Amino acid sequence: MGSARIVVIGTGYVGLTTGACLAGLGHQVTCVDVDRVKVARLAAGQVDILEPGLEELVSRGLSNGRLRFVVGSREAVADAQAVFLCVPTPMGAGGAADLRAVEAVIDEISGTVPAGCSVITKSTVPVGTAQRIRDLLGRRDVPVVANPEFLREGTAVSDFLNPDRIVVGSDDQPAAAWVAGLYADLAAPSVVTDAASAELVKYAANCFLAMKLSYVNAVAELCERLGADIESVTDGMGYDRRIGRAFLKPGPGWGGSCLPKDTHALVQVAESVGFDFSLLSAAIQENIAQRDRIVAKIAGAVGGTLAGTRIGVLGLAFKAGTNDLRDSPALSVTAMLAAHGAEVTAYDPAVGGEQPGMRIVDDPYQVAKGADAIVVLTEWAEFSRLDWTYVADLMHGDAVVDTRNLLDPQAILNAGLCWLGLGRPRRH
Ligand code: NAD
Numbered sequence: 001m002g003s004a005r006i007v008v009i010g011t012g013y014v015g016l017t018t019g020a021c022l023a024g025l026g027h028q029v030t031c032v033d034v035d036r037v038k039v040a041r042l043a044a045g046q047v048d049i050l051e052p053g054l055e056e057l058v059s060r061g062l063s064n065g066r067l068r069f070v071v072g073s074r075e076a077v078a079d080a081q082a083v084f085l086c087v088p089t090p091m092g093a094g095g096a097a098d099l100r101a102v103e104a105v106i107d108e109i110s111g112t113v114p115a116g117c118s119v120i121t122k123s124t125v126p127v128g129t130a131q132r133i134r135d136l137l138g139r140r141d142v143p144v145v146a147n148p149e150f151l152r153e154g155t156a157v158s159d160f161l162n163p164d165r166i167v168v169g170s171d172d173q174p175a176a177a178w179v180a181g182l183y184a185d186l187a188a189p190s191v192v193t194d195a196a197s198a199e200l201v202k203y204a205a206n207c208f209l210a211m212k213l214s215y216v217n218a219v220a221e222l223c224e225r226l227g228a229d230i231e232s233v234t235d236g237m238g239y240d241r242r243i244g245r246a247f248l249k250p251g252p253g254w255g256g257s258c259l260p261k262d263t264h265a266l267v268q269v270a271e272s273v274g275f276d277f278s279l280l281s282a283a284i285q286e287n288i289a290q291r292d293r294i295v296a297k298i299a300g301a302v303g304g305t306l307a308g309t310r311i312g313v314l315g316l317a318f319k320a321g322t323n324d325l326r327d328s329p330a331l332s333v334t335a336m337l338a339a340h341g342a343e344v345t346a347y348d349p350a351v352g353g354e355q356p357g358m359r360i361v362d363d364p365y366q367v368a369k370g371a372d373a374i375v376v377l378t379e380w381a382e383f384s385r386l387d388w389t390y391v392a393d394l395m396h397g398d399a400v401v402d403t404r405n406l407l408d409p410q411a412i413l414n415a416g417l418c419w420l421g422l423g424r425p426r427r428h
Contacts, residue, residue: 001181007080015086017156023061032073043069050323053157077109095264106136115141130195143175148202154321166190169198206262212247213254214283217290220250220423230423250422252403253290253329256318260327295336301399302372307341312367315378316348323350330377372397379404388415
């Protein structure tokens, strides 16, 4: 396929990556957002999200004229061949996906989108959304295609350009095949199917990952109670090719902008067709319990009660490599620490500014000053390279709670501190 005229609506993690990468693949791309400030900054080549390679792709697209940024989708779509919807679909009332942003865009473009142009959902949308968009559009000459996105924050560009698979679904198969063709230059298998199946692939995959994490967190808890070591257990499990090593590391609970809302949304979708997806509900409950267990572990490390203690937190982002704080388990844990009366000081290499219930500092050693315990909540590699002897000198207490099993326990012990990981024997 040659170059296509593409409009991408929403310039967040997914939309900006999609727009910049499609322009990089030779397509002519217009990116649209409602946020005027963001559009102005992007038009000047300024990218505010932390994604390796993204700023370079944006500035290349701007300078070779394949990428532009505008406010308002009504006019932007007028000569498009494809419109990608990359707007938020947050958790709404009762846990179901809130589709108001998708509906607002459809309302805006329904009169101007040209005949034959594919309207494509890249946002994560529940099964039935393609049909709903068709109804809202009221246009039989505009195919609706589901094309879920699987990129991960922190590696968005490389994931987009090297995907494990492309999934495209529509009840208009020629349109689905045409959309799959937009990615022809990427060496990835494509699954071309109906709209409902494509929509479900995304939820089924994300919820499976969430369940895997809940499972490994529960196994880590079992390890602690049974005197086993989760590192050896997951090492032994990971050799099994049916299981694999990915998503097999315990942590403070899964979070981020996708897994929490997508798990709740699938439970709701199941309920809407009379199916009690109790397996998935249990994974959500296990994730809540994990945060409670982490807070109890920190309390235990400082003598049983958090009130009046000073806790130094390393890491706030929901995972290393991103500055995204949405639904970060680190924020839930710090909020719970503060609610129990602890004074929290936090450092994250990618996060500045202010957050409720804590003081944010710009140097990891500052969190150690007078701290009764240090708690690692995000797996930034730089934390494992800290000078722990210096940290020990700055601290008031001696506990290091490593909820990512990131640090070298021996380095902590050598500094005279006590190391508590997850699912591993305590070292002191
Ligand atoms: P985001 O919040 O980073 O970006 C959304 C953008 O859409 C914002 O810039 C916002 O201003 C804009 N927007 C909102 N309403 C708009 C409207 N009516 N018209 C034009 N622009 C509008 O969101 P995101 O993380 O990129 O996620 C977008 C979708 O992609 C969600 O459905 C999400 O579940 C899905 N998704 C996200 C990821 C991820 O890692 N973030 C991965 C795969 C899929």
